[in-house]
Amino acid sequence: MPSYVLVRTQVHxxxxxxxxxxxxxxxxxxxxxxxxxxxAxxxxxxxxxxAERVAVIEFDSPxxxxxxxxxxxxxxxVRARQGVATMRLSLLA
Structure with a gap:
């Protein structure tokens, strides 16, 4: 069953x-x-x-x-973005 990761971002x-x-x-x-x-x-x-921007990533399963x-x-x-952007990732399964 496909699942999705919702990414919400603020870039600093x-x-x-x-x-x-x-x-x-x-x-x-x-x-x-x-x-x-x-x-988007x-x-x-x-x-x-x-959040300023969002992304949705589809994977084959949770x-x-x-x-x-x-x-x-x-x-x-993740290590590369520390102090550069704030992100929230949510798994939608």
Missing amino acids: NPEQFEQYRALAGPSVKAHGGRMLLKG VLEALEGQDD KVAREWFHSDGYQAA
Whole structure:
């Protein structure tokens, strides 16, 4: 059963954020993930939301999504974005 990772982002340093993107993209592909929505501008219709952009990544299963998140490749991307962007990732399964 497909599952999705919802990514909500606030970028504080766009130039350094490119390092995160350079690492995160290949890690998604390595786990068979597909970017369904990437960098979309978020418009809050109800309630307050501080995310500037959102992305949706599809994986074949919740298990694969978790494996991607905990993978060495993605965790290297997480380290690269520390202090550069604030992100919230949610697994929709």
